[in-house]
Amino acid sequence: MSAVAPRAMGQPLSRFEGEDKVRGLATYAFEHPVPHPAYLSAVRSTVATGEIIGIDCSQASAQPGVLAVLTHLNAPRLGIDDGELRILQSGDVAFRGQFVGGVIAESSEIARHAAALVRVDYRERPHDVDLESSRERGQLRVPQQTMALFPMDTDKGDVDSALAAAAVQVDSTYRTPWYNHNPLEPHTTIACWTSAGLTLHVSTQHPQGVQTTVATAFRLEPDQIRVFSPHVGGAFGSKGPRHSDLILAVMAAQLVPDRPVRFALTRHQMFSQTGYRSPTMQRVRLGADADGRLTAVAHESIEQTSRLKEFAEHATRATPTMYATPHLQVRQQLAALDLPTPAIMRAPGECVGMFALESAMDELAVAGGLDPVELRIRNEPDTHPLDGLPFSSRSLPACLREGARRFGWESRDPTPRARRHDGWLVGTGVAAATYPTLRLPGSKVTIRVTPDGRHTVLMAAVDIGTGTRTALTQVAADALRVDLAQVELRLGDTAYPPAAPEGGSAGITSWGATICAGADELRRRLAADHGGTVPAEGLEVTVDMPENPHLKQYAMHAFGAQFAEVRVHDETGEIRVPRQLGVYAVGRVVNPKTAHSQLIGGMTMGLSMALHEASILDPRYGHVVNHDLATYHVSSNADVGTVDAYWVEEDDPYVNPMGTKGLGEIGIVGAAAAIANAVHHATGVRIRELPITLDKLLPHE
């Protein structure tokens, strides 16, 4: 693996398609112009569990403009095992809001109206959606297969004895609520069956995954399906795995051959059909000596999944990486409930887990009378605390020190509830951040060069709005050792070679490393077969993502430090966050402009998590009742103060030829803990259950 010299990399380029997006010229999946489209609207179950005993489509079918009504009685039998995707295969209902049918019509209005006219009768069964009591009821199990990249349970030494003997101890339980992704663009599909096969326009993080899933489900060959996804209006993980909306759209299109069927989820439906972040209940126990050196770290998490499919949020997964400790224990348990299936959401695991761990570290600092920045630096490990591997690079202390300097941490008085300005209590907080440097398998690239020196780079990767298209072109230009203008990168089409999913902050690493290998192969072929000159007919190579020989030799993780200032009104409990500052160690930054945008976007999402977001489950009905953006609050502009993101220089020769470590997710990690810790500093009140709403801080005297 040879390092790529940066020329285009490091330039703060604006995203190439930015102007098109601002002008409304960039075509998102649902908007793709198609001739004579039909529209699908879903019918959803109104019970949480049960069985359909009768379904009457006569009123819906009789509506002028209705083309077909889809139910489990006429749906095709699917060739796929995935419980979340096996919709309309029987009359069974596994959660409230599950798709039980659909109406295809000449307009979206007709389809929606007719869908409401489909009458479904159920034999209802009692449902169980109660995570809180799942432990007492013995409903918990250790997850088996989710996110197999990391071990679920971890043991080192004897945590219980070490905790009992510790000079300073923390034992706290933290709770995070159900979160929904809510990208601006909902999940959308256009599906069209013709004799030649199936064409799909899908808002997705993984065009290849859509192709493979639909091929399996509908018993087709992958090459009978072409998936387009040129622009995606946000995803946050919900568009990584496939969900049942894709299956319903393809089923519907099968009923009206040769007509493209358009399907967009409503905002309501986005709260039950597209995955979500499971609520968590986490217990963290820390033991330290009188100097604040950790002697034991124990972290347990309880989460939920559905009965259809197992997914574990894995809130504990960052914990073994963070701090030096002789005794370490991590436990993970799941309850399978009559609810929709959760899924990956920005920094799955780290996001909620680091809220708990980094709140507990703050509690330890307070209990031990130590500065929380110093406490973290004091517990910096020399090698990975669990497997003993050296880190490929690790600059957490540098991030903490640089952040403290920029934030003005030095003059901080640690006393809680000691600063008051004009009726507002003021406090500051810090938390660490981390995210693994992942590489996801399954990418290939084709690179073509013509005698004029122009290079075309093809792969079915996707840009979900992060700036990937621009940054990856910068990688390609440097890998090919040409100017940006000589590179054309084409993404978002399964006619191109397959690409790993967009996710795990691994896009640049996985796709970029593949492009670098392709550039190497192109140079080798040119030299070996063509004397270094591009032949008149041009030259094309296709290569797979290369192995990384260092994977088993080094632990690879990005790190960061989050700082926040909060103000809490002393009479109303209102909370404002005038300042957030993050400093990150993420290896090479390919595009400082889009990287900065990703980092402050993550921090803003962390603010939203700290103060606002929570999906409220009504256990009697079994669904999220605040299923719109008026009642599921996401931070508004007025909530966001000054948000600054910086990074420290880091040269990591082991992660990939670019030296990148991934930065799409780390901005959200630790952000909520920094705010919660600042709230404690401001008020003396420790909030262990998110979101931090004013009622939790309101003086009740």
Add this chain to the structure above:
Amino acid sequence: MRPFRYERATDPAGAVALLARSPQAAYLGGGTNLVDLMKLDVARPDLLVDVRGVTSRAIEELPDGGVRIGAGVSNSDLAADPLIRRRYPVVAQAVLAGASTQLRNLATVGGNLLQRTRCVYFQDVSTACNKREPGSGCSAIEGHNRDLAILGTSPDCIATHPSDLAVALAAMDATVQTVGPDGSRAIPLTELHRLPGSEPQHDNVLTHGELITAVDLPPLPFAARSYYRKIRDRASYAFALVSVAAAIDLADGQVRDVRIALGGVAHKPWRATRAEDLLRGGPATEERLRRAAEAELADAQPQSDNAFKIPLARNAIVRTVLDLTGTAR
């Protein structure tokens, strides 16, 4: 969305006549709430009568020194009006505390007063709600009720009225001018909306076809110093957990008159008459304000998740009025 007919009325009488003939018809103002509810199948009019060209879009002085606001005035125009900002700043502040610029540009004064509760169960036809479907039950009482009412509730409904504007107008003793099948009338703003009782399906006292044509603000010189304080779960674009509209008239340190209305606590804008009565004739001290606020809230009946609204409303009343008196912290 169910199919519906659309007609544009040309004058109030024509609009009233159209509605009088159609028991399921509804007036369309800005549509910022009604159209949402139609999409959700909560509102099911078979005819929309567009009244945007029917009622006045003017804000004009009345001979008695008050101000008349046409029902068709947009929320944005109301908040920007120099007369309103000078004489009744609480009204402009209340409008600006609600919704977003885009919504305020569309929303009308008449429509604002008649918007429906944002209780999540009212807006979800798959759940029980007495306001939407009388007799079906109230899902909120044993459900998600953090945002809902603490005053004037009934065993059938604990919804709140969502309007900020209405709270400010209640404090100002505004009057609503209407025209209906039985002629025209003037309704005090504080009597426009009703408590839920056993008929929560009725938000207000208007009869079918009765159209709001204007809102009159009486002359109230001391309202030139008035204030709307809205407390909510985020800094913008959220409905009030508690809001306070207040104005105070002090003479020689004594409260000559005071106006306090609360939002986010009841099925209607809650005029705090009990607190006002206790405050008149004495100094506006923190202690007296606190006792007055506690008296106003003495009958509050919190739900499982909204007991915090009682101390929140008390503290908000005290601080809002103290700020108006210029009392330093």
